[in-house]
Amino acid sequence: MALSNLHWQTKFFWNGRTATLEEQAIIPIEDPLEMNLSIQEAVARLQADPTYPKLFESAFGSKEVTPDYIGKALGQFERTLISANSKFDKWIRNEVKLTDEEALGLELFFTHPEPSIQLRGGNCADCHLGFLTSGDPIGFTGFHNNGLDPDIKLKNGLMSVTGNAFDKGKFKPLVYETSPSQLPTCTMDASTL
């Protein structure tokens, strides 16, 4: 999952299992499918490094490396990863014009279809809403089942966090960084969740 613009998000990982970047930053270090390193070992390696203890001292006032400080340092770094200069961002700021094709893509992306008046639309922004196109940031309301998998194949997703069967197969929508007219459709197989 892209790490950009996380400063404005309140739930992390595909299934939203942490509420702060500080908690989120530690989990991939220990996860057997990611870095598979115990946090104690990570602390020991950083403590033994010639450079890091000094950097921890200037950031936190102590040369002692702790899991808490590692989480804080990584969380602060992640907050600096801001993407705000795509053509879509520039269009929002009224700095560029979209080509005809891009304008059609944007309209398709943001239009909710309404069969009763024969209005066709891609329906994308029902889930990928807001400037970040990453869904509603309040609580878990921004999590969705994108409808591509049959019920029998649904992964747990948000249900593994809330324990609510209604949340099975719901995941966090992505933050886009390109013009919506260039977007493919949802294809992500969040098979590890």
Ligand code: HEC
């Ligand atoms: C019902 C909610 C919903 C709708 C409608 C929806 N999406 Fe998504 N989309 C998601 C969720 C949730 C994810 C992340 C998890 C996943 O892929 O299942 C996602 C992921 C994506 C991704 C990332 C795929 C990847 O491989 O990383 C793209 C691109 C995307 N959507 C584009 C679109 C487009 C274009 C439309 C409209 C045609 C659309 N989405 C409509 C919920 C939705």
